[in-house]
Amino acid sequence: MSTTVGQTTPGTTPPAQREVVRVSVPKRSINSELRAIKIVWLREVIRYRSDRLRMLTTLVQPLLFLFVLGSGLQSLASAGTHGVNLKTFIYPGILCIVVLFTAMFSAASIVWDREFGFLREMMVAPVRRSSIVIGKCLGGATVAGLQGVIVICLAGVVHVPYNAVMIIEVFLLQLLLAFTITAFGVMIAVRIKQMQSFMGVMQMIVTPMFFISGALFPANGLPGWLTVLNRLDPLTYAVDPMRRIVFSHLHISALAKHALNPGVTWWGWHVPTLVEVAMVAALGLAMLAVAIWEFSATD
Amino acid sequence: MSLTDANGAGAPAIAVRDLVKTFGEVRAVRGVNFEVPMGEVFGFLGPNGAGKTTTINMLCTLAKPTSGEAWVAGHDVVRERDDVRRNIGLVFQDPTLDGYLTAEQNLKLHAELYGVQSNLVRPRMQQVMEMVGLWDRKDSVVATFSGGMRRRLEIARGLMHSPRVLFLDEPTIGLDPQTRRSIWDYIRELKEREEITIFMTTHYMDEAEWCDRIAIMDHGEIVALDSPEALKGGVGKDRVTIQTDDNEAAIAALARQFGIEAQVSEGAVAFGVPAGEQFVPQLFAEFELPIRSVSVSRPTLDDVFMSYTGSTIRDAEEDSSKHRNRVMMQMMSGGRR
Numbered sequence: 084m085s086t087t088v089g090q091t092t093p094g095t096t097p098p099a100q101r102e103v104v105r106v107s108v109p110k111r112s113i114n115s116e117l118r119a120i121k122i123v124w125l126r127e128v129i130r131y132r133s134d135r136l137r138m139l140t141t142l143v144q145p146l147l148f149l150f151v152l153g154s155g156l157q158s159l160a161s162a163g164t165h166g167v168n169l170k171t172f173i174y175p176g177i178l179c180i181v182v183l184f185t186a187m188f189s190a191a192s193i194v195w196d197r198e199f200g201f202l203r204e205m206m207v208a209p210v211r212r213s214s215i216v217i218g219k220c221l222g223g224a225t226v227a228g229l230q231g232v233i234v235i236c237l238a239g240v241v242h243v244p245y246n247a248v249m250i251i252e253v254f255l256l257q258l259l260l261a262f263t264i265t266a267f268g269v270m271i272a273v274r275i276k277q278m279q280s281f282m283g284v285m286q287m288i289v290t291p292m293f294f295i296s297g298a299l300f301p302a303n304g305l306p307g308w309l310t311v312l313n314r315l316d317p318l319t320y321a322v323d324p325m326r327r328i329v330f331s332h333l334h335i336s337a338l339a340k341h342a343l344n345p346g347v348t349w350w351g352w353h354v355p356t357l358v359e360v361a362m363v364a365a366l367g368l369a370m371l372a373v374a375i376w377e378f379s380a381t382d
Numbered sequence: 383m384s385l386t387d388a389n390g391a392g393a394p395a396i397a398v399r400d401l402v403k404t405f406g407e408v409r410a411v412r413g414v415n416f417e418v419p420m421g422e423v424f425g426f427l428g429p430n431g432a433g434k435t436t437t438i439n440m441l442c443t444l445a446k447p448t449s450g451e452a453w454v455a456g457h458d459v460v461r462e463r464d465d466v467r468r469n470i471g472l473v474f475q476d477p478t479l480d481g482y483l484t485a486e487q488n489l490k491l492h493a494e495l496y497g498v499q500s501n502l503v504r505p506r507m508q509q510v511m512e513m514v515g516l517w518d519r520k521d522s523v524v525a526t527f528s529g530g531m532r533r534r535l536e537i538a539r540g541l542m543h544s545p546r547v548l549f550l551d552e553p554t555i556g557l558d559p560q561t562r563r564s565i566w567d568y569i570r571e572l573k574e575r576e577e578i579t580i581f582m583t584t585h586y587m588d589e590a591e592w593c594d595r596i597a598i599m600d601h602g603e604i605v606a607l608d609s610p611e612a613l614k615g616g617v618g619k620d621r622v623t624i625q626t627d628d629n630e631a632a633i634a635a636l637a638r639q640f641g642i643e644a645q646v647s648e649g650a651v652a653f654g655v656p657a658g659e660q661f662v663p664q665l666f667a668e669f670e671l672p673i674r675s676v677s678v679s680r681p682t683l684d685d686v687f688m689s690y691t692g693s694t695i696r697d698a699e700e701d702s703s704k705h706r707n708r709v710m711m712q713m714m715s716g717g718r719r
Binding site for chain 2 (some may be wrong): 107110115118119126130133199203206210374
C-alpha cells in the first residue's frame with residue numbers, strides 16, 4: 084500500500100476523488116507517552132545531525148583548554164606532574180566539560196523553542212508535560228554523549244591508551260553527566276523567556292562550575308575557600324571519577340598517580356567512586372523532577 | 383459535565399456560556415455566549431485587541447476562563463482538557479513550526495505527539511499536504527519556506543490528526559492577497575471534504591464574507607452574530623455615492639430636499655438610503671444640482687461593523703493600539719504594575 088501511495092505523482096489524482104483518510108487520537112496511555120518521549124528525543128538528535136556548526140562550536144572551547152592550555156603551561160607544570168604530560172592530566176576534565184557545554188546548549192533549545200513558538204506546538208499536544216521534559220533531557224544527553232565520543236577519539240593524541248573497558252566506562256559516565264546537566268539546563272531554561280538571558284545565566288553558572296570543578300587542577304592541597312567551593316560544585320563529582328577511570332589505565336609512576344589523581348575527600352574521608360556517581364545521578368533525577376514540575380505549571 | 387455522550391456526538395461543535403477572562407484590571411472578554419453547530423465555518427471578526435485571541439485561547443485550553451463555561455467537541459475546556467485537545471487542531475497567529483526540520487518531519491512529529499495510528503501517518507500526511515499543495519516539498523527544510531507556505535503547512539499540520547474542530551487564529555494575517563485567497567480556497571475545500579467545524583478569527587472584512595456565520599466582537603463583547611448576508615441586510619441601507627461640482631452645496635441640498643444626512647468621503651458625497659437603486663431615478667429627477675456620476679453599493683461588513691460599533695474597524699484598531707500604548711507608558715513609568 085505504501086508503495087502505491089508513494090508513487091502517486093502529486094497533482095495527477097484529483098484530491099476530491101480519493102477517499103479521505105480519517106485518523107483518530109487515542110486516549111492517553113503509557114504507549115502514547117512513550118511515543119511522545121521518543122519523538123521529542125528524535126527531534127533533538129535530528130537537529131544535532133543537521134547542525135554541523137554546533138558540533139564544531141561546542142568543541143572549540145574544550146579543545147582550546149586541552150591543547151593550548153595543556154601545551155602552554157606544560158613547561159611551568161612539568162615540575163609537579165612527575166613526567167606526565169599536562170594534556171594527559173587535563174584530558175579527563177575535558178571529557179567532562181565537552182559534555183557540560185553541549186548539554187547546556189541542548190537545554191537552551193527550550194528557550195529557542197519558546198522564542199520561535201515551537202514550544203506551543205508541544206504544549207497543546209495531548210501528552211503529559213513530563214514526557215516532553217524527559218524526551219528533551221534524553222535527547223540532550225544523547226547529543227552531548229555523541230560530542231563526548233569525539234573527545235574520546237582523541238585519547239591517543241594525549242597519550243591515553245584506547246582501552247575498551249575504559250572507553251565504555253568513560254562513555255557511560257559522560258551519558259550520565261550529560262543527562263544531569265541537561266536536566267539542570269532545562270530546569271533553568273523553563274523559567275527564562277529570552278535567549279540572551281539564558282546565555283547570561285549560563286556564563287554565570289557554567290564557567291565557575293567548570294573552573295572550580297578541578298577539571299584543570301588536582302582537588303587536593305587547595306586554599307581553604309577553594310576547597311569548600313570545589314566540594315560544593317556538583318561537577319567535581321563527575322570530574323573526579325572520570326579522572327580515576329582514565330588514570331587507572333595509564334602506565335605512570337605511583338607517585339605521579341598520587342599527585343595528579345588524589346581523589347575527592349570529605350574531612351579526610353576518601354569519597355568512593357560509586358558514591359560520587361550516585362550523587363550525580365540523584366542530582367540529575369532531582370533536577371528532572373523540578374524541571375517537570377516547573378514545566379507543568381507553565382501555561 | 384459533558385453536554386452529551388462521551389464521544390460528543392450530536393453536541394454542538396462549540397458551546398460557550400458567559401465566558402469571562404480578565405487580566406488584572408483588564409477585562410479582555412466580558413461574558414460572551416454563542417454556539418457553533420458541527421460543520422460550520424464560524425468567524426470571529428473584530429479589531430486587534432477585541433478579545434478574539436483570548437477567547438480562542440480559552441477554547442483551545444491554553445488559557446483558563448476567569449468565569450463561565452465552554453465546551454468544545456462536547457468536552458468541557460477546563461475539566462476535560464485532554465479530551466478537548468485530542469479533538470481540536472490549532473493554527474496560531476504566530477508560526478509554531480520547527481524551521482530546522484523538513485515539512486515531513488514537522489508533520490511526523492505532530493502525528494507522534496498526538497498518537498496517530500502508525501500505519502495511517504503516511505497516507506494522512508500525503509493527503510493533508512496535497513490539499514495545501516506542499517506534497518512535492520515535503521523533504522524541504524521549513525526554514526526555506528515562504529510565509530504563505532509555512533501557513534499552509536501549519537494548516538496541514540493542524541489537520542494531521544483529523545480534528546473535529548479546527549481553530550484558525552488570523553490564518554491569513556501578514557500574507558499577500560494572492561496567498562490569502564489560496565488559503566481560503568484550501569479552507570473551503572477542507573470544509574467540503576472533511577467532517578470538520580472551522581472556527582476562525584480575522585480582522586479582514588472581505589474574508590469574513592466566506593464564513594457561514596460571523597460574530598462581531600468589540601471591547602470583549604459580541605455585538606452581533608449572524609450570517610454575513612443577514613448582518614448586511616440588518617444594516618438596511620445601501621450606500622450611494624455621487625460626484626458633484628460643489629460637495630458642500632450638495633450635502634445641504636440633500637438635507638433640504640430629502641432629509642438625508644450625507645458626508646464627504648474620498649472626495650465624493652456619500653450617504654445611506656434603503657433600496658438605493660430605486661432612489662437614484664428620483665434623485666436625478668428632483669435634485670437641484672448637476673450630478674456628474676453616481677454609484678450604488680450594497681452594505682459591506684465594514685458598514686455592518688460601523689453600525690454596531692460606531693467606528694470602522696481601522697479606527698477601532700487605532701484606538702485600541704493607542705490605548706495599549708497608554709497602558710504601556712503607564713506601566714513603564716511605574717503608574718501601574
